[in-house]
Amino acid sequence: MTKLTLGTHPFLLGFEELERLVERTAKSGNEGYPPYNIEQTSGTSYRITLAVAGFAEDDLSITVEDNQLVIRGRQSDDSEGRVFLHRGIAARQFQRAFVLAEGVDVGEATMENGLLHVDLTRAVPESVVQTINIRKG
Numbered sequence: 001m002t003k004l005t006l007g008t009h010p011f012l013l014g015f016e017e018l019e020r021l022v023e024r025t026a027k028s029g030n031e032g033y034p035p036y037n038i039e040q041t042s043g044t045s046y047r048i049t050l051a052v053a054g055f056a057e058d059d060l061s062i063t064v065e066d067n068q069l070v071i072r073g074r075q076s077d078d079s080e081g082r083v084f085l086h087r088g089i090a091a092r093q094f095q096r097a098f099v100l101a102e103g104v105d106v107g108e109a110t111m112e113n114g115l116l117h118v119d120l121t122r123a124v125p126e127s128v129v130q131t132i133n134i135r136k137g
Contacts, residue, residue: 046120053114062109069098
């Protein structure tokens with residue numbers, strides 16, 4: 001039995017790029033840091049929330065690159081001259097990427113109680129009906 005994929009299914013034409021995107025996302029192996037939530041806040045809007053305790057606004061950058069929302073964090077190491085009896089809070093950098101569909105726009109980003117909120121909106125496409133004339137051959 002042959003396995004059908006998006007790119008080879010006879011009723012789905014032009015989805016080869018989507019299949020490559022899904023494969024690339026699956027292989028990226030994003031580790032679990034920092035933890036995040038994705039919620040749908042309305043029929044056309046979403047909110048991504050990342051737990052970034054210990055990061056200041058200046059330690060974070062948010063960019064959109066090739067239809068990907070990329071959030072990076074880099075903390076400065078301020079442990080010089082300090083003696084830790086136990087160090088359980090890691091000052092590490094991260095990069096978290098989210099693939100955006102066509103028509104999804106990144107809105108504002110806010111920090112609140114150690115949580116970074118990034119709001120997204122999706123434009124509703126207009127319904128288009130096209131009639132194709134049949135030419136006599």
